[in-house]
Amino acid sequence: MDHPQPDRPRLLRRAAIIVAGAVVIGGAVAILRTPEQAADQPKPAPPAQTSVKEFAGDAVVVPSPGNAPAQPAGLTVEAGPQRLIVAWGPQRTGKPEPERAAGYEIRWGRDGTLNNVRLLAQPIAQLDALDNDAAYQIEVRTIDSFGKRSLPALTVGTPKAPDGEPPWTMVDRFASRVVPEPSRWRLVGTSDCGRATRGEGQDGKRMVVSGQCGAEPVVLRSRAPLRLRDMPVDGELGRLVLGTDHPGQAGELTIDFAPGPVDLVGSLNDPGRTGQLGLVHDDSGLPPGTIRVHVAGGEVPIAQVFVAPGMARSGQAVQVTPMPPAEIGISVRWEIVFRVDGIQIVRDGKVVGGGDVVPPWRESTALVGFVGGPGGLHAAVDLVGFLGAETAPPVLVAPPVLDTGRVVVAASPQLITPSGGSRVAGAAGAQLRVTLVPTNAVAAEDQFTIDVGGREFPARPAIPGQTQIRGVRYPLVADIPAEALILRADADTLPVRVRGPIRRGEGAARVVSASIELVAPPGAVSAAAGSGTDVPIPRTRLALARPAARFLDAAGAPISGETAVPRGRMVLEVTADGPGGQRLGGELAGLAGVEIRLDGAKIAGIPTVADGPGVAGVWRLALNTTELSAGAHTIEVKAIGVDARAAFAVAYAPFTI
DSSP, X not given: OOOOOTTSOOOOSOOOOOSTTOOOOOOOOOOOOOOOOOTTSOOOOOOOOOOOOOEEOTTOOOOOOOSOOOOOOSOEEEEETTEEEEEOSHHHHOOOOOTTOOEEEEEEEETTEEEEEEXXXXXXXXXXXXXXXXXXXXXXXXXXXXXXXXXXXXXXXXXXXXXXXXXXXXXXXXXXXXXXXXTTEEEEESSSSEEEEEOOGGGTTSEEEEEOOTTSOEEEEESSOEEOOSSOBTTEEEEEEEEEOOSTTSSEEEEEEESSSOSOOSBSSOOOSOSOTTSOEEOTTSOTTOEEEEEEOSSSOEEEEEEOTTOOOOOOOOOOOOOOOOOTTOOEEEEEEEETTEEEEEETTEEEEEESOOOSOSEEEEEEEEEOBTTBEEEEEEEXXXXXXXXXXXXXXXXXXXXXXXXXEEOOSSOOSOOSXXXXXXXXXXEEEEEEEOOSOOOTTOOEEXXXXXXXXXXXXXXXXXXXXXXXXEEXXXXXXXXXXXXXXXXXXXEOEEEEOOOTTSOOOEEEEEEEEEEOOTTOOOOOOOXXXXXXXXXXXXXXXXXXXXXXXXXXXXXXXXXXOOSSEXXXXXXXXXXXHHHHHSSBOOEEEEEEEETTEEEEEEEOOSSSOBOOEEEEEEEEOTTSXXXXXXXXXXXXXXXXXXXXEEEEEEEEO
């Protein structure tokens, strides 16, 4: 138990609770004594705090929880392939949220066994990895600020396979044993910070693109080109369709269409939210003829089209509908539609962006890029499909591991790759794709070659006409004959070096990605996929509701942070923001409670586990500042989870007497 210190200011009287049903919680710290450690051994880390005990200082009144909150009303169930979307709030159903709802608990299962459970801050949930044509029982309970649960609202849903499929020229629902299938996709990035794998648990029947890559993208490159029709159908030339929950509340989605054999394009500082919606905008970092669709998540999401400078446009803006913020964890259907009069960006059937340009090509490489938010990248992907002219990926010959080095090396008569040894099996030749990023000044006449198999081969821009710009990705391609595909002694790695100009006092261009497409001999069939044992990169630690505090006067009006607090009674409003936590981590951790300290001394605690883990809440308590010294003071609010994997969250609220 915490005891007042002799020099600690005492609050003269107990505070009145301002809002009915508010709770002030306390936590006590227990110290367990253990045998003394040897001086040269580190002390073990204390276990993470996972509970909060009710506590009230001398000036705090802690009320008891009230009655259970009202149950959710008007549940709706939307069936999809291997999924159900359950909603009960105003956005989908028109029904108000229950009074005193701080969050929700949803349970689901089959045959009366509700063995799946999730805590939510929003009145909607997407349940994935289900079996089509099987009935699932679902119950939803409201949770109040103390963890009290309502009676359950009950419903049933049955996932269904899609009806009325369009005439896909290529489609992947990522249901195969190995995802993504190597015969269809290449995963590309500027480092090994990301991966694409089959999901786990509730993501188990879709692909998950995951990583900790900061602002760098993790890109799926289609081996089959997107081909547009020569003759439009109702004005449409073709489209790319993508089902994903990204970018959701944070991060970015880029879909690039490049008229050449590229893996990565664009600037390292890609364009942000600029210009009029419905018109295309120039991006000097894009190669000639390249079109980029850029979607940014957040509270004000936006979808725009960027093109390489000089591309012809009509000047007639596409009519768009304002895009509402994404619902957390809910997949949407993006469609990039190429028409004879421009490009449309469609989200769940509504045109939310576009551009006044018609592509100058009939075939392009499609690159689907994922950029994570502050908590990293965890994007679930359900579908990628093409509509347009017929297309197919080339036959897959299993590629070797590439070792390209990190930078361009100087041109020299002395070649450094091995010229003897075993050759890559089953290949009639290869196309090598390398992406460079110039780090210093470049010259138009700069040329690059590829050192492989003890021989040197010319490299050319993957898209003719692209010039080198410092800090902009510059894709090269080289054709390599079969006899030059010489492996290292490990019989697994193909060493490759990019040669080019090196200027004194300047750094060499960086090699940020490389891939190889092996040419199959006549009559060959695609190689079998690998083992499929990779799993997604773990999420960051489970996220709690985000704490905050503000001060109110005796009448309940907010006190400005720049205003000195008068002596007397002051109201402290403590909140734990559930949607903020769910946006940060994708999943919401159970809340054990909050602890409140004044100038480092605990004055209150709020347990939130009356019927089970809490989710979020709002609490008000009154303080008497009569005996506080003049000057600066600080309130600290600490949110604590019931799961040791959830890092506690802390917020500070300074004030001045």
